[in-house]
Amino acid sequence: MTAIDPTGAAGPSSGVTGHSLFAPDQRTNARNASEKRFRAYGVVAITLALLALLWLLISIFSAGLPAFRQTFIEIPVTLDAAVLDKAGHGDPKEMASVTTIGYGKQIAKALAEEVKAKGVDAGTLTDKEIGEMVSEDSAANLRNMVLANPKLLGTTVQFQALANGRIDGYFKGRVTMETAARDKNTSPEKLMLADKLRAAGVVVMKFNPGFLTMTDASDKRPEAAGLGVAIIGSLYMMFVVLCLALPIGVAASVYLEEFAPKNRWTDLIEVNIANLAAVPSIVYGILGLGIFINIGGLPRSAPIVGGLVLTLMTLPRIIIPTRAALKAVPPSIRDAALGVGASKLQTVTHHVLPLAMPGVLTGTIIGLAQALGETAPLLLIGMVAFVKDFPGAPPSGLFDPSSALPVQIYNWTQRGDPGFVERASGAIIVLLAFLIVMNTAAIILRRKYERRW
Amino acid sequence: MSLMKISASAFAILAASALTASARDQLQISGSSTVLPFATIVAEAFGEQGTFKTPVVEGGGSGAGRAALCKGVGEDTIDIANSSSRIKQSDIDTCKTNGVTDIMEVKIGYDGIVFASDINGPDFALKVADVYNAIGGQVVKDGKLVANTNATWADATAGLPAQKILALIPGSKHGTREVFTQKVIDAGCKSSGAYDLILAAATGKDDAEKAANATKACDTLRTDGVVTEIDGDYTETLSRLAADKNAVGVFGLSFYENNTDKLKVATVEGILPSTATIADGTYPVSRPLYMYVKKQHIGVIPGLQEYLDFFVSDDMVGPEGKLIEYGLVADPNLAQTQADVKADKVMDPLK
Numbered sequence: 001m002t003a004i005d006p007t008g009a010a011g012p013s014s015g016v017t018g019h020s021l022f023a024p025d026q027r028t029n030a031r032n033a034s035e036k037r038f039r040a041y042g043v044v045a046i047t048l049a050l051l052a053l054l055w056l057l058i059s060i061f062s063a064g065l066p067a068f069r070q071t072f073i074e075i076p077v078t079l080d081a082a083v084l085d086k087a088g089h090g091d092p093k094e095m096a097s098v099t100t101i102g103y104g105k106q107i108a109k110a111l112a113e114e115v116k117a118k119g120v121d122a123g124t125l126t127d128k129e130i131g132e133m134v135s136e137d138s139a140a141n142l143r144n145m146v147l148a149n150p151k152l153l154g155t156t157v158q159f160q161a162l163a164n165g166r167i168d169g170y171f172k173g174r175v176t177m178e179t180a181a182r183d184k185n186t187s188p189e190k191l192m193l194a195d196k197l198r199a200a201g202v203v204v205m206k207f208n209p210g211f212l213t214m215t216d217a218s219d220k221r222p223e224a225a226g227l228g229v230a231i232i233g234s235l236y237m238m239f240v241v242l243c244l245a246l247p248i249g250v251a252a253s254v255y256l257e258e259f260a261p262k263n264r265w266t267d268l269i270e271v272n273i274a275n276l277a278a279v280p281s282i283v284y285g286i287l288g289l290g291i292f293i294n295i296g297g298l299p300r301s302a303p304i305v306g307g308l309v310l311t312l313m314t315l316p317r318i319i320i321p322t323r324a325a326l327k328a329v330p331p332s333i334r335d336a337a338l339g340v341g342a343s344k345l346q347t348v349t350h351h352v353l354p355l356a357m358p359g360v361l362t363g364t365i366i367g368l369a370q371a372l373g374e375t376a377p378l379l380l381i382g383m384v385a386f387v388k389d390f391p392g393a394p395p396s397g398l399f400d401p402s403s404a405l406p407v408q409i410y411n412w413t414q415r416g417d418p419g420f421v422e423r424a425s426g427a428i429i430v431l432l433a434f435l436i437v438m439n440t441a442a443i444i445l446r447r448k449y450e451r452r453w
Numbered sequence: 454m455s456l457m458k459i460s461a462s463a464f465a466i467l468a469a470s471a472l473t474a475s476a477r478d479q480l481q482i483s484g485s486s487t488v489l490p491f492a493t494i495v496a497e498a499f500g501e502q503g504t505f506k507t508p509v510v511e512g513g514g515s516g517a518g519r520a521a522l523c524k525g526v527g528e529d530t531i532d533i534a535n536s537s538s539r540i541k542q543s544d545i546d547t548c549k550t551n552g553v554t555d556i557m558e559v560k561i562g563y564d565g566i567v568f569a570s571d572i573n574g575p576d577f578a579l580k581v582a583d584v585y586n587a588i589g590g591q592v593v594k595d596g597k598l599v600a601n602t603n604a605t606w607a608d609a610t611a612g613l614p615a616q617k618i619l620a621l622i623p624g625s626k627h628g629t630r631e632v633f634t635q636k637v638i639d640a641g642c643k644s645s646g647a648y649d650l651i652l653a654a655a656t657g658k659d660d661a662e663k664a665a666n667a668t669k670a671c672d673t674l675r676t677d678g679v680v681t682e683i684d685g686d687y688t689e690t691l692s693r694l695a696a697d698k699n700a701v702g703v704f705g706l707s708f709y710e711n712n713t714d715k716l717k718v719a720t721v722e723g724i725l726p727s728t729a730t731i732a733d734g735t736y737p738v739s740r741p742l743y744m745y746v747k748k749q750h751i752g753v754i755p756g757l758q759e760y761l762d763f764f765v766s767d768d769m770v771g772p773e774g775k776l777i778e779y780g781l782v783a784d785p786n787l788a789q790t791q792a793d794v795k796a797d798k799v800m801d802p803l804k
Contacts, residue, residue, distance in 0.1 A: 100501050101768065140501040147503070179714035218493040219711070220779055297529050300481065301509055382483075386493040388500050388507035389479070401479065401509045414512070414686045416490055416708045418715075 066172045067426025070208035071163035077110040081153040090150045104139035118200045123189050135162035137224035165223040165419040167194045215388050222419030233303050233402030240307025249318035257326040277316035284313045285377030300382035301401035310371040317367040325359025358449035365442040375406040383407045405431045477528045480508035484518020484535035486686050487705050491776050495764050505756035515628035523548035526749045534745040537628030555748035558800035563782035565706035565731040566738040569716040571698040575614035577719035583610040585641025587618045588680050590673040598650040601675050621702040624684035632740040642671035707780025731782040761794045
């Protein structure tokens with residue numbers, strides 16, 4: 001009889017004799033090490049992704065947040081009736097003959113007087129140069145104010161004007177004395193005067209709600225550019241997409257999932273819907289230009305066309321999750337409904353669809369969020385344009401020219417004036433905010449109403 | 454399913470409103486991205502006066518704008534095409550085929566094409582021949598025509614900074630490219646002596662064809678990576694330039710003047726570009742900017758005539774006008790343009 005192997009209990013597979021289970025052997029070590037390495041790769045990957053996200057957010061927010069604050073000049077402006085209403089009848093129609101240039105002169109005069117009244121030393125600046133510190137946009141604001149209320153004529157109103165983009169840039173650190181010396185649009189003297197006026201309380205920096213409500217502005221007045229038209233345009237387009245894509249998408253999914261026979265044709269349709277979801281969005285833009293504008297005769301730059309194009313793009317993205325939601329409703333529900341005598345349609349509308357609704361709505365909201373951020377198809381249908389007037393109220397307003405949030409960002413990045421860089425980043429923040437709200441809504445809906453069987 | 458009902462009724466309203474779409478009451482303008490900032494400034498000021506709506510202005514390039522103008526007559530076509538180069542006979546022919554028979558040509562002023570580099574880089578004093586020697590395909594070396602291998606500007610012409618050659622020039626869809634080719638490359642090809650050698654070697658049936666082929670050879674730029682064509686706007690050129698400080702970019706004068714904090718401009722043939730040197734013609738690289746107007750829309754689209762009058766008024770493009778402040782160079786013959794616009798004069802056939 002041979003000596004009893006002390007580790008014999010571990011069986012022949014243990015390989016090494018005299019080895020404790022608590023001291024890992026070489027192969028185990030190698031396996032553990034490879035798992036550790038794999039985890040480390042994962043951590044590195046996540047860290048890289050987070051760093052990229054962080055970098056993106058920091059660059060956007062540091063460039064964009066200043067857009068929400070703006071430099072204003074607050075001065076009393078005397079509305080000289082002799083200049084602004086030459087006929088003296090107080091009739092807005094007659095007063096409209098005085099252009100914004102006339103009003104601009106009044107504001108320049110008022111600021112020059114205010115500088116003197118506050119005892120601020122303007123150096124060598126002439127009254128005209130002092131007037132250039134005010135945004136050209138304020139003349140239009142003052143004119144609209146007076147035409148809306150002719151009784152203001154002859155009185156002195158406390159008027160809040162936007163400061164010129166360069167002055168604003170100076171307080172935000174974009175413009176320095178050194179760059180101003182080379183810049184023909186401003187001068188170090190103006191910046192020095194702005195410093196003094198800020199100390200005197202005439203120039204103030206504060207939150208600028210106008211960034212969300214004002215319209216686009218030309219290269220000469222980046223300080224007055226706002227997102228008003230773009231936000232309205234985007235809302236109109238989302239309205240069109242919702243009205244068209246939701247009913248069509250739901251109807252298509254219900255038919256395909258509940259009623260259609262399973263044969264080669266429905267398979268073909270199914271494959272094509274999945275393919276359509278992957279088609280690059282610019283293709284839908286070309287389609288929209290060809291069909292809706294060139295053949296259909298719809299106007300360029302209109303939210304209706306944008307909405308229609310985005311509807312086409314969103315449809316497959318709504319159909320796919322809707323079908324998945326319908327599929328997730330257990331067959332027992334259908335069987336029970338059919339069993340108590342409901343028709344197929346009743347089964348679907350009374351039981352299956354309501355139960356699938358949270359999934360449908362989540363899919364719709366995420367589809368809408370994608371459509372909201374979509375730029376490429378809108379480039380081709382003329383949405384990238386300078387649109388200054390708000391579109392009218394729907395439904396006819398859907399045919400008026402308008403802009404949209406993502407194309408407004410694109411548009412601003414192409415402007416020559418450096419002031420638009422901050423505007424573009426600010427617009428990105430607004431767009432991100434909209435997207436976060438929509439995605440949060442989708443998550444809440446899913447969490448709250450989703451049922452698991 | 455109340456949601457379905459709401460959606461369905463909204464869809465019905467939408468469909469119904471499609472039939473009641475009203476006539477267009479604002480101008481639609483499209484074309485050159487060089488003219489775009491000028492056009493938006495005028496459009497904004499025009500809309501501000503409250504009588505008419507603010508025109509909608511799109512960019513997209515001179516060629517694209519003229520093509521859109523020539524698509525036909527009617528509300529669904531644009532009213533004005535902005536252009537940084539003159540209209541071509543082929544455009545006019547297309548227009549004619551599509552029923553656009555009366556085109557007005559309005560010269561709004563001049564724009565300079567400038568070479569600019571990073572503000573902290575060395576100064577450049579260029580001649581058109583230097584530019585050709587830097588980026589032309591075939592250059593003269595020791596009296597012979599050779600393929601261009603110059604690595605630095607100093608290689609191209611002694612005396613220039615020893616900086617790596619990297620030129621950012623406008624892509625072919627831009628009107629600016631055409632002017633750049635004509636006034637810088639062709640002129641540089643001639644003054645550097647390359648043209649004569651190319652012409653001597655050129656093939657063709659007769660002298661005219663030889664000359665045409667020689668010019669074509671001049672226009673062929675280096676393809677070894679030192680020339681980058683920018684299809685986007687000047688902002689793209691600017692960001693490329695920020696990424697590679699060695700680059701020298703081609704810009705419009707007005708763009709440069711609004712970015713003097715980042716850019717340093719080069720003199721060309723010893724002349725510093727400015728509105729003054731462009732207006733008196735001493736700065737060699739400038740071109741007129743145009744609007745092409747569909748006369749058939751005057752009286753149909755409200756505000757078209759008024760917009761044109763407003764655009765060429767002294768307040769806008771006169772010597773003290775808003776656009777001149779922004780960097781446009783005033784046209785000395787503005788009075789003639791104003792009179793032509795007032796009379797709705799249709800353009801003469803191209804010579």
